[in-house]
Amino acid sequence: MNLLTPDPGLLFWMVLSFAVVFFLLARFGFPVIVKAINERKEFIEMSLISAKKANERLASIQAEGEKLLADAKAQQKDIIAGAMQEKQRIVQAAQDEAQISANQMIEDARKSIQAEKERALQDVRNEVASLALDIAEKVIGERMKDEATQRKTIEQLIDRL
Amino acid sequence: MRIRLLIYIICVLGFVAPIKAEENLDVSKLIFEHLGDSYEWHITEGAVIPLPCILVNKSGVDVFLSNKLEHGATYKGYHIAEEGDHEGKIVNAAGERPFDISITKNVLELFIVSFLLCSVVLGVARWYKKNGYKKAPGGFVGMIEVLIEFLDKDVAKESIGHGYEKFSPYLMTVFLFILTSNLLGLLPVFPGGANLTGNIAVTLTCAVTAFIAINFFAPKSHFKEIFWPDVPIFLKVPLPIMPTIEFIGLFTKPFSLTVRLFANIMAGHIIILALTSLIFVTAQMGSAMCASMTVVSVLFCIFMNCLEMLVAFIQAYVFTILTANFIGLAHSE
Numbered sequence: 001m002n003l004l005t006p007d008p009g010l011l012f013w014m015v016l017s018f019a020v021v022f023f024l025l026a027r028f029g030f031p032v033i034v035k036a037i038n039e040r041k042e043f044i045e046m047s048l049i050s051a052k053k054a055n056e057r058l059a060s061i062q063a064e065g066e067k068l069l070a071d072a073k074a075q076q077k078d079i080i081a082g083a084m085q086e087k088q089r090i091v092q093a094a095q096d097e098a099q100i101s102a103n104q105m106i107e108d109a110r111k112s113i114q115a116e117k118e119r120a121l122q123d124v125r126n127e128v129a130s131l132a133l134d135i136a137e138k139v140i141g142e143r144m145k146d147e148a149t150q151r152k153t154i155e156q157l158i159d160r161l
Numbered sequence: 162m163r164i165r166l167l168i169y170i171i172c173v174l175g176f177v178a179p180i181k182a183e184e185n186l187d188v189s190k191l192i193f194e195h196l197g198d199s200y201e202w203h204i205t206e207g208a209v210i211p212l213p214c215i216l217v218n219k220s221g222v223d224v225f226l227s228n229k230l231e232h233g234a235t236y237k238g239y240h241i242a243e244e245g246d247h248e249g250k251i252v253n254a255a256g257e258r259p260f261d262i263s264i265t266k267n268v269l270e271l272f273i274v275s276f277l278l279c280s281v282v283l284g285v286a287r288w289y290k291k292n293g294y295k296k297a298p299g300g301f302v303g304m305i306e307v308l309i310e311f312l313d314k315d316v317a318k319e320s321i322g323h324g325y326e327k328f329s330p331y332l333m334t335v336f337l338f339i340l341t342s343n344l345l346g347l348l349p350v351f352p353g354g355a356n357l358t359g360n361i362a363v364t365l366t367c368a369v370t371a372f373i374a375i376n377f378f379a380p381k382s383h384f385k386e387i388f389w390p391d392v393p394i395f396l397k398v399p400l401p402i403m404p405t406i407e408f409i410g411l412f413t414k415p416f417s418l419t420v421r422l423f424a425n426i427m428a429g430h431i432i433i434l435a436l437t438s439l440i441f442v443t444a445q446m447g448s449a450m451c452a453s454m455t456v457v458s459v460l461f462c463i464f465m466n467c468l469e470m471l472v473a474f475i476q477a478y479v480f481t482i483l484t485a486n487f488i489g490l491a492h493s494e
Contacts, residue, residue: 006362026330
C-alpha cells in the first residue's frame, strides 16, 4: 500500500530538515537554555545558603545584643543598688553626725543651764543671805554687835531653811 | 445557553448539508487522499495553494508549479498518474517516476514545523542570552523552560544517567519536532492539517536518528552484549540463537518506534475524518437522520480531537522516553 512505503522525496526533505533543525537547536538553542537554567539553579542554591548564613549571623548578633543589654541592665542595677547604699550610708552618716552634734548641743546647753542654775542659786543664796542679813540686821539691830557672831547665826539659820 | 446555541447551529448545518452534499461520496478515497501526500495544498473549494514541483532526472532538474498539472494536464512530459503503482504521483510519459523532491503538502508542513521549532527555541535561547540567569522567565518562555527542564532532567538524565548531556539536545529536538507536528496535524486549516507524523517517511527518519543515537555512541560493552551475551554457552556456540535475537533486536527497536508513532497518528486522523464524513454519508438518508447524525458526529469529533491532543503529547513523550531508555541500556555496564 502507498501509505506504508516511504516516499523518497519526503524522506530526502525530512532528513535534510531534521539535520538542519537538530544542528541549529543543538548548537545555539538547547545548550544556552539548559546552561541558563543550571546557572540559575546554582544561583538560587547559593542565594539560599548565603541567606541562611546571614540569618544565622543575624540571630547571633541578636543574641549578642540581648546579652549586652542584659549585662547593661545588670550593671545598671548594681550601680543603682550601690548608689542607693551610698545614699543610705550618707544619710545615715548625716543623721549620726546631726545626732552627735545635737547631743553635744544638748549637753552644752545642759551644762550651761546647770552652771547658770548654780550661779543663779549662788546669787539667790547670796541675795537671800544679804537680804536675811539686812533683815536680821534690822530685826536684831543692836542686839548683835559682833558681826562674826551674827554671820554664824544667820548661816545656821539658812542651813535650817 | 451556549450549548443550546451550539446544538441549534449544528441542527441548521444538518439541514443545509443535504443541499450541498455530493452524490456518491467516496469516503475512503477522501480519507486516503488526506492521509497521503499531495502536490497542492487544498484548503477549501476554490482555495488551493499550488506548490513547486522539483523533479530530478538524467537530463536535469525540472521546476514548475503544481497547478500546471491540474485535472490530468501534461506539462514538460509529466503528468500525475491516475492509477497503477504510482497513483497520485508525478510520472513521465513512459510512466516512470523521476527522483521527485517536490515541495509537497507534507514537505511544506515539514518546513513550517522546522521554522516554528527553530524560531521558538532560538527565541527562547535569545531571551536567556539577553536576560541572563538572574531573571526568572514568565509566560511563554517559562512554559518552554519547564518543557526543556523536564526533558533534560526527567527524561534524559533519569534514563541515561552519566553522560546524558551529549544526548539531551537530540532528545529535545525529537520530542519538540514530533509534538509540534502532531499538534499542527490536528489543526484543520492552512498552517496545519497535513498528516506529517502519520507519514512513514517522517517517522522512519526519526527512528533512524534514534538508531544512530543508540548504537553509534555506545561503548564496547554494548556490542559485546549483542554478539557474546552473558547467557549459557549452548545458547550461542553451536547455533548463535541469542546473538541472532539480540542482533534483530537492534533493528526491531527503531522499527517499533517508527510504526508506533506512524500508526497512532494515522489512526487518529482516520477516526476524525471518518466521523466528519459521517455527516456527508448520512446526507442522502434524509434531513432528520442527517441532522441527528451531525450532532453525534460533531460531539464525537470534539471528543476525538481532545483525545488526539492527549495522544499528540503521549506519542511524542513515548518516542522520546523509549529512545532515551534504549540509549541508557546501551550505555549500562
